[in-house]
Every structure is written in C-alpha cells, then in structure tokens.
Amino acid sequence: MIAHAGGDPWAINRMLQSGSPAQISSLAGAFHDAGQHTADADAKFEEARGRFEAAWNHQNGDHPINDAAEVRRATESLGVQAAQLPKIAVDLESLAASLAEAQRTAREQISQFEKGLEAIDRLIGDAHDALVKEELKLDAAATTTFYLHRLEQTRDRYAEQLHDSMIRLRTGDGYDASLLGSVDGYDVETPDQAEKDVHAALAGDQAAAARINAVLASISEEQVSGKKPLGREQASVLSQLQAQQHGMSVEALVDVEGRLGDQHSMIANSWQLMSNPAIVFPRTELKPGARQGTDTVKGGAAQLPESMQKVLNSTGLKENTTIKAIAGIVKNGSPLLQRNTEFDRGFLRKASVMLDTPVFQKHDRASHGEDFDRDPAFGPTVSAALSAVSPDHQVVHDFLVGSGGDTFLREVTHHFWLDNGKGAASLFNWTGDAAHGPEARIAAETAWIYSTHIGLHSSELLHLPGSHTLGEVNPDLVRGMAQGLTPYVNNIAGTAGGVAGFSPPPGTPPTVIQEYVENGTIPNAKGTFAVLSSDATAGANFNAAAFDQALLNESAYAQAVVNHEPNTNGADQRLHDAATLRGLVGSGIHAAVQADAENHHLSEAASKTAEYDRKKSAYELSLKTDGALAGWIPGIGKYAGPVVGIIGSILEDEFVGKPPTTSSPPTDHPLPNMSIGEADREILNALIAFGQHVDGISQYMINGHVAAPDQLARTPDFTVGAYDQALNAALSQVFAQNYGTDPAIPVVVDEHMIDRYNDVIKDPDPHKR
Structure with a gap:
C-alpha cells in the first residue's frame, strides 16, 4: 500500500508527533517573563497561548532546552534587546500552537485512516471471492493514498508556518532559533526525500518548496560562517539543489522562481549557500535521480549553475536583461545568507564590468553633461545589481579596497542614475550601522576608502559635466554616503573620539593619506564635508553629527x-x-553652496541664504539629540548629558552665525573669522551652564547668559571694544578663582581656539586650484 501510494502516512505522523510543542511553549514563557511587559504584547502572547492550550495533548516529553540559559544566550551572545523579548515570546508561542494543531490534526487523520483500513481488513477476512478481495485491496491502497495526501497537506501547512516563524525570529527579532530543530517536529528531508522534494520544487511545486525552505531557514549564522557544519538534512537539501540546478538555464530558473509564489526565496538562497566557500556539503552526481554520495564539495563559483557562471563571466553589456532578472531574484532571498559568497562576488564584478564598458559610457549622454534624459536601459540594471549584492558587506569591502575600487568609485559617482543613486547608495550606507559590531573592521576600512575618494575628488564632484554637483544629480547616493560616514565624523576631521580601524589599507600611497592637519588645511576632510553638503538632507544629517561632537567637546572642557x-x-x-x-562644517557648506552658485543654480543673494539655512538646519537637528547625550569621549574624558542641550541652545548664534542681510556679499565671499569676543562669550556661556559663577559682566547678561553684541546694540554707551575687554577680564578672573594667579601662566585658551577655527576656515576648498 505504501509503495502504491508513493509515501508513508505513518512516517509523516511520527515526524510531526516527535515534536514537543510544550517545550517550545515553555521557552516562549521564559522569554515572555524576561521581557518588558506591555498590554499589547501580553494580549498577543495570551492569544497564542490560548491556541496552544486548545490543541496540546498535555504530553511533555523530554526537555533538552534550558530555558533560562537560552534567554541569556539571546540577550548576551546574540545581543537581543529587552524590548524584543516579548515579540520573540509571541512568535515562539505561535509556533508551539501551530505544531500542536498540526499534531492534533495528524492524530485525527491517522486515526480515521486506521479505522478505515481496519474496516477494509474485516471485509477482506469475510470475503470468499478472490476478485472481491482484490477490489478491497485496491480500496485499501486508494484509502492510503487519500490519507497520505491529507497528511502531506497537514505537514506542508506546518512546514510553511515553521519557515515563516524561523524567518521572523531571525530577521525580525534578531534571534537565532536553530536549536528548535530538536523539538520542532520537522525532519523530513532524508537524502531520498530531498531528491524528490527538490525535483518537485524546481518543477514549481510550492508545497515541496516550503519543505525545502523550512530546512534552509534552519541554517544558523554559525553554519553560514563555517564555524559549524551543516546538519545531515541541511546538507542533503543543499546537495540536491546544487546538482539539480547545475544544468538548468537561467531562463528556466527565472521561470521556476516566478512560479514558486511565496516560496520563491528558495532559488536565491540556494545560490548563496552553494557558492559560500565556508560551507561543505555532499557531492551529488549531475544526472537525473542521483542521490548524494560520500564525497564532499566546498561552496564556490563552480557549484553555481553553469548558465549562471556564463552570465557572471560575460563581457561588456551582454546579458543586460538577464542580469536585471537575476537581481530581482536575489532581492527575494535572505540577506542573512549573503556572507562572502562567490555569487555576490561575481555579480558585483559583472556590474562593475558593465559600468566600465565604453559603449555604456558613450550611451550615457546625460552623464556627459548633454541635455538628454538619463539612461533607462543599462543604468537601472547596474543599479539593481548593486542593490542586490549590497547586503554582502565582506564582498563590498573587498571590492572597494581592491585594485579596481578607485576606478569603480569614480564611475559610480559620475553616472547620473535614473533612481538618483538609490541602488548604488546601498553599497555605502551600511558602514554606519556596522561601525560598532562584528563587522566594525570592514565597515571602518570601507568607510575610509569612499570618504577619502570623495574628499580627494571633491572639486570634480562639485562641478560634474553640465555644471552640477553630486548632491544635485544623485541625492540618494550622497544621503547613503552621509548615513554610512556619520559615525566616523571624528575620524574624518582628525579629532579625538574616532572609531577604531578607520585607516587606509596596506600599500596606500602616502600622498593620498597626507592631510596637513596641523595647519588647518585638511583638504580631504574639507572635501568630504563639501560633497556630503551638496545635498541639503545629507548635509544636515552629517553636519549635525559634527556639531554634536563640537558641543560635546566644549561641554567637556567647561565641565573640566x-x-x-x-x-x-x-x-x-x-x-x-x-x-x-x-x-x-562651515567650510563644507560654504564650498557646496559656492559650487551651486558657480554652476549657475543659485544667485549670489540666494547662495548666502542657502549657506545660513543649511547650517541652521544641521544645528537644529543636532539640538534634538544633544540633551540625551552623555558618556565618554576617548582620549578626552567624561561629559554630562542634559547640560549639553542647554549649552547648545545658548551657543546657536556662535555656531550658526547671524541670518544674512539684504546686502549680499560677492559669490566667492570668505567665511568670517572668529573674534576674541565671540570666543570668550562662547567659553563663558559654557562655564555658566555648568554652574560657574562669573563676576563683572552683569551688564552684558540676558536671561542668564552672555548676550551677543547685536543683542546689546541699543544699550546706552555700549561699545564692542569695552565688551571684549570685559569678557576677557571675566574669563581671566574665573581661572584666577579656580586655579590661583600666576603671571607666568597666562590665560590663552581663547586665543588657541580662535587660531584653530580661523586656520580651518581660511581655505574652504583647498582642492580647487
């Protein structure tokens, strides 16, 4: 009967009943108890618990999972935040309920099946006619087939729920739940079954694909990185996916992916896994119906379908349509599996080859400054490919720091993208989030590469063909770069508190690194600030981070x-x-706005207004976070949080300047120097905010802080000279009160501050010669 039906109903039931929903539910309870309780989270948990209780048969079984230890692993080793624990609890409890419901349904189905067989068996025993007996045996086989299909539906429905739960837990909750493999009641993929399921899935069978995806979803981060080997079931599935796809055309694979519906991720995920050099799996002969052998293979480009290898190694603009289709498939896969894979490496290389093709560059007339629409044919394909490969940060890092990285960056920044650089931006924006974490080293090195490139080529990027800035033609690209570089603002500026690892790769020419930091020229830093300021949104975000650090430093000084x-x-x-x-900040905004004026996109009057508005926007964005800042500046010391916000609100005029007047200066006007009165006022206001008592300047105080000259202009007998003298004397008196008087140690802190600021701003665009 089993052979006639093509499967074993009892085996399916045994597999489902081997799971332990009670253990999953117990683990869910541990996460729930450890989390931050909210009415919404509690309600969702109780709803899932109710489903579980209604379906559970109250058989506990063994308990191999240590709940408390697993919660500790999630929060300490995996870095799961406390706020996520209730969501993990709900997802686990929902999975427990789904397994319990599948077990209950399977028990009922197997019970009905067995009762039917018993009835047929009795009829066979009572029958005397051989023909009748044969007909009854056929009925038994048909009954077996019927219930096999019903149990397969129950299994497949649960497999899909299990797959969705594992994806939610890993990508949505940040929790690697691979240890549930021992209790989740799903272990169907024997080598024989793997061959059948992969064959069916590649023919468009969504149920078979769901079973495959449930196995692929169980592959942990440690397995992807090669720290742990694949399990037998995982290895069998991957071996069959590699072997059975090897001879398929790319067109056929695209067709299959389209027919798999919600299970389409199977195709992309298999490409990533079979091309991952850290993964080893059994070799399966490349012929129909083959089962895995005892030999093993290591993931790599050679394991990809032959048709895919040809596409990745094609020259020029060949395979444009195919590349775009492949990019769409890759985006439907799991970014968690994009970890230094040869597929991603080859796909990025192919995108670069397309971008570097003379025909492509000749076809792209808009990027040459001509009055044409942006390229609608090849550019979108390259953009889609760059976006698809971007989650593989190791591959992106290696490509950018490699020998062709600088040429590639030039082509990316000089192309006028139809999507305004959104796809290309994904190659860069990740370095911001990854600045502190397991990918911190490659993030910092990648950030150094592209920040240095735009800094060195800032003058060119502010005067692209057709008289445009990079921020004007590709605003999303510049915003992505600003997002990726924000944590490194101190590194770029050469100030304390930078992120470790932001440095050039070995072999970088010294002329690229030289920044002339001491005399304030710092051309690459100024260039980076200028390019990022060429888009108002990008500039506001990046410059706000610089203002944050400036305010923190001044606050730390005042506190000291x-x-x-x-x-x-x-x-x-x-x-x-x-x-x-x-x-x-001032130099960068100034250079960007001046470029807009030189490119004839701003009038002289508008450029001055734009400069002020952009600086003010950045400062206001900074003020939104300053009050919450508190911590430690490496190499500087501790700073206090709430007072920083107070200082920030007081020092706005010093940082931003005054609104422009109706009498606009020439287009290429110099930035105003910092005066002695401005420096002393700034320092005194910071000291006052931290509680320092200051004598002798009450006539210049408004609302508890030292006012600026324009606020005091209507005061009788006010002169700037007397104001500067009084403030300088007050600052000296503070130091005398706090440290005593010593003529041999004059107070010159304000002079050093003035000199440094004025040195930095005197040449806003040193690359422009």
Missing part, C-alpha cells in the same frame, strides 16, 4: 574647568577639536 581640573588655561584638545569640527 568648573571641576578645577588642571591644564585648562592653555591650548586645550577639546576646544581645538570643537573649533576644527565647526570650521569643517
């Missing part, structure tokens, strides 16, 4: 003076760094 810390009356690193960061 109030606390009577030594060596605060001379050249101070914190004020030096604050002045550097402020000068870079």
Whole structure:
C-alpha cells in the first residue's frame, strides 16, 4: 500500500508527533517573563497561548532546552534587546500552537485512516471471492493514498508556518532559533526525500518548496560562517539543489522562481549557500535521480549553475536583461545568507564590468553633461545589481579596497542614475550601522576608502559635466554616503573620539593619506564635508553629527574647568577639536553652496541664504539629540548629558552665525573669522551652564547668559571694544578663582581656539586650484 501510494502516512505522523510543542511553549514563557511587559504584547502572547492550550495533548516529553540559559544566550551572545523579548515570546508561542494543531490534526487523520483500513481488513477476512478481495485491496491502497495526501497537506501547512516563524525570529527579532530543530517536529528531508522534494520544487511545486525552505531557514549564522557544519538534512537539501540546478538555464530558473509564489526565496538562497566557500556539503552526481554520495564539495563559483557562471563571466553589456532578472531574484532571498559568497562576488564584478564598458559610457549622454534624459536601459540594471549584492558587506569591502575600487568609485559617482543613486547608495550606507559590531573592521576600512575618494575628488564632484554637483544629480547616493560616514565624523576631521580601524589599507600611497592637519588645511576632510553638503538632507544629517561632537567637546572642557581640573588655561584638545569640527562644517557648506552658485543654480543673494539655512538646519537637528547625550569621549574624558542641550541652545548664534542681510556679499565671499569676543562669550556661556559663577559682566547678561553684541546694540554707551575687554577680564578672573594667579601662566585658551577655527576656515576648498 505504501509503495502504491508513493509515501508513508505513518512516517509523516511520527515526524510531526516527535515534536514537543510544550517545550517550545515553555521557552516562549521564559522569554515572555524576561521581557518588558506591555498590554499589547501580553494580549498577543495570551492569544497564542490560548491556541496552544486548545490543541496540546498535555504530553511533555523530554526537555533538552534550558530555558533560562537560552534567554541569556539571546540577550548576551546574540545581543537581543529587552524590548524584543516579548515579540520573540509571541512568535515562539505561535509556533508551539501551530505544531500542536498540526499534531492534533495528524492524530485525527491517522486515526480515521486506521479505522478505515481496519474496516477494509474485516471485509477482506469475510470475503470468499478472490476478485472481491482484490477490489478491497485496491480500496485499501486508494484509502492510503487519500490519507497520505491529507497528511502531506497537514505537514506542508506546518512546514510553511515553521519557515515563516524561523524567518521572523531571525530577521525580525534578531534571534537565532536553530536549536528548535530538536523539538520542532520537522525532519523530513532524508537524502531520498530531498531528491524528490527538490525535483518537485524546481518543477514549481510550492508545497515541496516550503519543505525545502523550512530546512534552509534552519541554517544558523554559525553554519553560514563555517564555524559549524551543516546538519545531515541541511546538507542533503543543499546537495540536491546544487546538482539539480547545475544544468538548468537561467531562463528556466527565472521561470521556476516566478512560479514558486511565496516560496520563491528558495532559488536565491540556494545560490548563496552553494557558492559560500565556508560551507561543505555532499557531492551529488549531475544526472537525473542521483542521490548524494560520500564525497564532499566546498561552496564556490563552480557549484553555481553553469548558465549562471556564463552570465557572471560575460563581457561588456551582454546579458543586460538577464542580469536585471537575476537581481530581482536575489532581492527575494535572505540577506542573512549573503556572507562572502562567490555569487555576490561575481555579480558585483559583472556590474562593475558593465559600468566600465565604453559603449555604456558613450550611451550615457546625460552623464556627459548633454541635455538628454538619463539612461533607462543599462543604468537601472547596474543599479539593481548593486542593490542586490549590497547586503554582502565582506564582498563590498573587498571590492572597494581592491585594485579596481578607485576606478569603480569614480564611475559610480559620475553616472547620473535614473533612481538618483538609490541602488548604488546601498553599497555605502551600511558602514554606519556596522561601525560598532562584528563587522566594525570592514565597515571602518570601507568607510575610509569612499570618504577619502570623495574628499580627494571633491572639486570634480562639485562641478560634474553640465555644471552640477553630486548632491544635485544623485541625492540618494550622497544621503547613503552621509548615513554610512556619520559615525566616523571624528575620524574624518582628525579629532579625538574616532572609531577604531578607520585607516587606509596596506600599500596606500602616502600622498593620498597626507592631510596637513596641523595647519588647518585638511583638504580631504574639507572635501568630504563639501560633497556630503551638496545635498541639503545629507548635509544636515552629517553636519549635525559634527556639531554634536563640537558641543560635546566644549561641554567637556567647561565641565573640566568648573571641576578645577588642571591644564585648562592653555591650548586645550577639546576646544581645538570643537573649533576644527565647526570650521569643517562651515567650510563644507560654504564650498557646496559656492559650487551651486558657480554652476549657475543659485544667485549670489540666494547662495548666502542657502549657506545660513543649511547650517541652521544641521544645528537644529543636532539640538534634538544633544540633551540625551552623555558618556565618554576617548582620549578626552567624561561629559554630562542634559547640560549639553542647554549649552547648545545658548551657543546657536556662535555656531550658526547671524541670518544674512539684504546686502549680499560677492559669490566667492570668505567665511568670517572668529573674534576674541565671540570666543570668550562662547567659553563663558559654557562655564555658566555648568554652574560657574562669573563676576563683572552683569551688564552684558540676558536671561542668564552672555548676550551677543547685536543683542546689546541699543544699550546706552555700549561699545564692542569695552565688551571684549570685559569678557576677557571675566574669563581671566574665573581661572584666577579656580586655579590661583600666576603671571607666568597666562590665560590663552581663547586665543588657541580662535587660531584653530580661523586656520580651518581660511581655505574652504583647498582642492580647487
């Protein structure tokens, strides 16, 4: 009967009954108890618990999972946040309910099946006619087939729920639930079954694909990275996916992916896994119906379908349509499996080959400054490919730091993308989120590469063909770069508090690295700030981060003076760094706006207004976060949080400047220097915010802080000279009160701050010669 039906109903039931929904539910309860309780989370958990209780048969079985230890692993080793624990609990409880419901349905189906067979068996025993007996045996076989299909439907429905749950837990909750493999009641893929299911899935069978996907979803991050081997079931499935796809055409694979519906991720995920050099799996002969052998193969480009290898190694613009279709398939896969794979490496290389093709560049007339629409044919394909490969950060890193990285960056930044650079931006924006984490090293090196490139070529990128800036033609690209570079603002500026690892790869020419930091020229830093400021949104976000750091440094300095810390009356690193960061923001915005004016997109009057507006937008964005900042600046020391926000609101005029007047300066106007009065006012206001009492300047105080000259202009007998003298004397008096008087140690902290700021701003665009 089993042979006639093509499967074993009892085996399916045994597999489902081997699972332990009670253990999954117990683990869910542990996560729920450890999480932050909210009414919504509690309601969803109780709803899932109700489903579980209604279906569970109250058989506990063994309990191989240590609930408390697993919660600790999730929060400590995997970095799951407390706020996510209730969501994990709901997803686990829902999975427990789904398994319990599948077990209940399977029990009922197998019971009905067995009762039917018993009835047929009795009839066979009572029958005396051989023909009748044969007909009854056929009935038994038909009954077996009927219930096999019903049990397969129950199994497949649960397999799909299991797959969805595992994906949610890993991608949505950040929890690797691979240990559930011992209790989830799903272990169907024997080598024989794997061959059948892969064959069916590649023929468009969504149920078979769901079973395959449930296995692929169980592959953990440690297995993807090669730290742990694949399980037998996982290895069998991957072996068959590799062997059975090997001879298929790309067109056929695209067709299959389209017919798999919600299970379409199987195709892309298999490409990533079979081309991952860290993964080893059994070799299966490349012939129909073959089963895996005892030999093993390592993932790599050679394991990809032959037709795919030909596409990835094709020259020029060949396979344009196919590349675009492949990119769509890859985006439907799991980015968690894109970990240094040869598929991604080959796909990025192919995109670069297309971008570097002379025919492509000749066809792209808009990027040459001609009055034509942007390329609608090849550019979108390359953009889609770049976006598809971007989750593979190791591959992106290796490509950009490699020998062809600089040429590639030039082509990416000089193409006028139809999507405004959105696809290309995904190659860069990830370095921001990855600055602190397991990918911190490759993120920092990647960020150094592209920040240095745009810094070195800033003048060119602010005057692209047709008189455009990069931010004007590709705003999304610049925004992606700004997002990726924001954590490295101190590294770029050469100030304290930078992220470790932001450095050139070995072999980088010294001329590329030289920044002339001491004299304030810092051409690459100024270039980077300028290019990122060429789009208002990108500039606001990046410059806000620079303002954040400047305010933190000034606050840390003020706190040190109030606390009577030594060596605060001379050249101070914190004020030096604050002045550097402020000068870079001003220089960058100035250069970007001047480029817009030179490109004839802004009038002289509008350029001055735009410069002020962009700086003000960045400062206001900074103020939204300053009050919450508190912590430690490496190499500088501790700073306090809430006071930073207060200082920020007081120092806006110093950081941003005054709104432009109706009498606009010439287009190429210089940035205004910092005066002695401005520097002293800034330092005194920071000290006052931290509680320092200041004598002798009450006539210049408004609302508890030192006012600016324009606020005091209507005061009788007010002069700027007297104002500057009084503020300087007050600052000297603070140091005398806190540290005593010593004529041999003059108070020159303000002079060093002024000199540094003025050195930085005096040449806003040193690359422009």
